[in-house]
Amino acid sequence: MNNAPVWDTGLINKYDLSGPRYTSYPTAVEFSDDFDRQYYQSSAWLSSATGKPLSLYFHIPFCQHVCYYCACNKIVTKRREQADTYLNYLFKEIELQADLYNEEQEVQQLHLGGGTPTFLNQEQISALINKVSEHFKLSHGNDIDYSIELDPREVDWPMMSTLRDLGFSRISIGVQDLDPGVQQAVNRVQCETQIKSVLDAARTMAFKSVHMDLIYGLPHQTLDGFLTTIDKVIAMQPDRLSLFNYAHLPHRFMPQRRINESDLPPADVKLQILQQATRKLLDSGYVYIGMDHFALPDDELAMAQEDGTLHRNFQGYTTHSQCDLVGMGVSSISKVGNTYVQNHTDMTEYQSALEQNLLPIKRGLKMNKDDRIRQRVINELICHFRMEPAKIEQQYTIDFPSYFLSELINLKPLEQDGLITITPEALEVSPAGKLLIRNICMMFDQYYQKQKNMKFFSKTI
Missing domain, CATH: 1.10.10.920 (Arc Repressor Mutant, subunit A)
Incomplete structure (x- = not known):
């Protein structure tokens, strides 16, 4: 390969x-506010009639800390009780969405993203998955892909055990960079020990796959410093890696205004970082999947690319092209049949729609x-x-x-x-x-x- x-x-x-x-x-920039939600309902009914398998995405928008590089739809708060209110609305959306689908349609893929999904405690995550299982048919086959994004600062072994018991098979860890100076500059301070603890728990509890996110182009990054991070990550042997280019767009994303542009590495240094990091990953046995993604040769992504079944959607590269994607939660995006829809990105509007027993759809597009x-x-x-x-x-x-x-x-x-x-x-x-x-x-x-x-x-x- x-x-x-x-x-x-x-x-x-x-x-x-x-x-x-x-x-x-x-792309999502083409979605229109004039979209007729009846198109989505028709696509969902067709999915139900044909019995297509489903992929469910749940957006958990809360973060306890703001990461200055972040471009996600999020709410930064330390008030954990806000999650209870949000889950009540999310549960209502689950009920409304489930009414459109066949109760025999298998959920082969499920993902919790954010924000920080592990802002939720064990009881809240358990309640969410239990609610999903009441209204959708969760698959228990060998090909399921149930994943969650983790903040290693907020996850302990009991939480990992709960996630495994709930059926999660893959975790994604936000590493970004292991250099303390870079972490300080982007307000994402997490020690290597915390990351290794989550990794050890995942392997002890037989999670099928571990994904790590890295970002190059952050403030105070140097070639030598980032290659040190790459060496340490390679030693940890995650099954998948993402090596993202930091896009500095402070006019669009307010947290990025806290980053001093003069602290960012020059363009030529960024390219050197990407080139040398890519070389190290390839030399250590990782396969280049494409678009910043790498995987070990025995990972499902690498095998799907080799046999021609790899697909790409709002969750990135995936092996589940056969699934209709149903997104739930504020700002989430669905693709069902030939229809895209996105939920309200404003929490008040999201909640108001659900209070009226309406799907919280803000905009969409019907593909021709x-x-x-x-x-x-x-x-x-x-x-x-x-x-x-x-x-x-x-x-x-x-x-x-x-x-x-x-x-x-x-x-x-x-x-x-x-x-x-x-x-x-x-x-x-x-x-x-x-x-x-x-x-x-x-x-x-x-x-x-x-x-x-x-x-x-x-x-x-």
């Missing part, structure tokens, strides 16, 4: 643009045929670095060269630069193009090409 990217500084500098991460296509075609193309490229036109033609009854005539013309410079090769049989991303996969996908994004509004997006690398 050799999926390693090739580093080409000249190409990276040339394609230094901002663009979508393609956790969806069309063109959206579906382009989504398939982008998913193939971003997951597998290869796309076969014949498969698209067969599924959607189009002539690929005619349908994508302008895109194929616009791709010529990328082909001349060695990012891709195009033949009648396949569009293949080269090793040098893998790090720039977002740029390649952007060529098939009709919304981006029309607007090229980059203020919403992070740098592609």
Whole structure:
């Protein structure tokens, strides 16, 4: 399994643009407030009629501490009782959503994100999962993927035991950086011992997979300092790793205004950090999945990429492309059939809708045929670095060269630069193009090409 990217500084500098991460296509910036929620209900009923398996996402917005780099929808508070009020509303949403689906539809994937899901105590998390199990059919098969994001500062062994007993099979740990100076600068101070304790608990209790998040580009980061963090993380051997580029967008995310821009590493240092960290991970046996993600060769993500079944959605890379995604909680996003919806991001509006026995939908989008075609193309490229036109033609009854005539013309410079090769049989991303996969996908994004509004997006690398 050799999926390693090739580093080409000249190409990276040339394609230094901002663009979508393609956790969806069309991206969330295209969702409209004028969306008719009946489209969502119709999609849910069709899902119910066909018995599609489900993926459930629950957004827990609370954090006890604010991390200055954060771009999530969150509420920073030390008042734990606020979670009880929120859960009462979330329970109401669970009931309303469950009414749209078939009680025999299996939940094969479940994820708690945030915020900090472990802001909830053991009793609250247990109550949430019990409520879900009352209204949805939780699967107990070997292929389930029930995961939760953890703050190692707030998790002890009894909590880990509770999570395992509730059926969670995978945890995601926010590490970011192990350097104390960097941690102080972003208000995320957590010692290595805390992280190792959570990791030891996960392995002792036979969690199937451990994911760790790292961020490069944070204030006071240096090449040597971050490589020290990488060495320590490699020694811990998480099954999956994300190596995210910090996007400094203080005009959009208020906590980032507490970061002094002059403390951020220069662009050339950021690239050196990414290059050397990637090399270390590959040399230590990790597989490059794509878009900042790495996994051990025996992890499900790596195996799904190898057999062509890898998928990408709002939870990132996933092995559950067969599932309809139902998001619950403030700001959460669903994709059911050909319909996207997002809940209210404002807590008052979220609660007000539920008090009226309405799904708290704020905006959405119903995909047309063109959206579906382009989504398939982008998913193939971003997951597998290869796309076969014949498969698209067969599924959607189009002539690929005619349908994508302008895109194929616009791709010529990328082909001349060695990012891709195009033949009648396949569009293949080269090793040098893998790090720039977002740029390649952007060529098939009709919304981006029309607007090229980059203020919403992070740098592609």
